[in-house]
Amino acid sequence: MKPVIALTKGRLEKQFTEYFKSLGFDTTPLTEKGRKLRVETDDFQFIFAKGPDVTVYVEHGIADLGIVGGDILAEYQPDVYDLFPLPFGACRMAVATEKGKVWPDQKKTIASKYTGITKQFFKANGESVDIIKLEGSVELAPILGLADGIVDIVETGTTLKENGLVVDEEFMNFSARLIANRSHLKIKKDALMPFIEKLKSKKGV
Ligand SMILES: Nc1ncnc2c1ncn2[C@@H]1O[C@H](COP(=O)(O)OP(=O)(O)OP(=O)(O)O)[C@@H](O)[C@H]1O
Numbered sequence: 256m257k258p259v260i261a262l263t264k265g266r267l268e269k270q271f272t273e274y275f276k277s278l279g280f281d282t283t284p285l286t287e288k289g290r291k292l293r294v295e296t297d298d299f300q301f302i303f304a305k306g307p308d309v310t311v312y313v314e315h316g317i318a319d320l321g322i323v324g325g326d327i328l329a330e331y332q333p334d335v336y337d338l339f340p341l342p343f344g345a346c347r348m349a350v351a352t353e354k355g356k357v358w359p360d361q362k363k364t365i366a367s368k369y370t371g372i373t374k375q376f377f378k379a380n381g382e383s384v385d386i387i388k389l390e391g392s393v394e395l396a397p398i399l400g401l402a403d404g405i406v407d408i409v410e411t412g413t414t415l416k417e418n419g420l421v422v423d424e425e426f427m428n429f430s431a432r433l434i435a436n437r438s439h440l441k442i443k444k445d446a447l448m449p450f451i452e453k454l455k456s457k458k459g460v
């Protein structure tokens with residue numbers, strides 16, 4: 256049986272494919288998969304899922320390995336082996352608000368997709384906040400008056416800038432990470448280790 260790798264769809268999938276190619280693997284099945292959610296290369300089976308679901312497939316042993324953002328691991332804290340960072344998917348977690356906005360004296364309202372990280376961050380700062388969960392386009396919340404600020408991923412800063420927001424504080428750095436199912440790492444060691452070592456040995460794309 257070929258090892259099964261769960262890949263985060265979208266941005267990380269594209270960056271992983273470039274990386275995988277740079278390691279000398281044929282990426283044709285990945286680039287020509289169309290709407291398929293499962294493809295095979297000569298050496299591996301790949302499944303494509305949203306970041307949080309990648310951790311679910313790895314935790315349950317459906318996938319042996321997973322490629323997922325560090326932000327997802329911090330938010331969901333799945334029971335998997337977090338092996339090491341990969342040289343793509345770099346981003347930061349930040350608190351942001353509208354340019355020129357003064358934070359209210361009373362309890363702040365923060366909108367985020369990352370409610371766990373948000374809660375943990377403000378708690379560590381000794382502050383209690385109201386948190387509103389959103390699924391995306393989080394930058395809209397302060398503009399439309401849903402929240403005083405947001406906690407979200409920043410990479411280039413373009414999304415914040417183009418929506419009139421500024422970073423108040425950056426507090427975590429992330430990149431894509433390789434994760435593994437805990438028991439499969441032992442049971443399927445011979446099948447998985449050569450690939451893991453190959454990923455580990457290469458530093459950049
Ligand atoms: N702007 C960004 N720059 C770099 N990495 C990012 C950025 N946004 C997200 N990421 C990383 O890529 C991972 C996947 O993000 P992506 O935006 O592709 O999916 P998503 O946030 O679930 O959005 P969607 O709901 O559109 O699929 C995130 O978990 C994070 O690790």
Ligand SMILES: O=P(O)(O)OC[C@H]1O[C@H](OP(=O)(O)OP(=O)(O)O)[C@H](O)[C@@H]1O
Pocket residue numbers: 390391392393394407408409410411412413414415
């Ligand atoms: O600093 P930047 O380079 O502009 O990147 C940051 C943006 O990228 C992500 O959004 P994504 O594209 O995943 O869309 P989303 O709002 O639907 O999550 C993130 O949530 C920010 O909105």
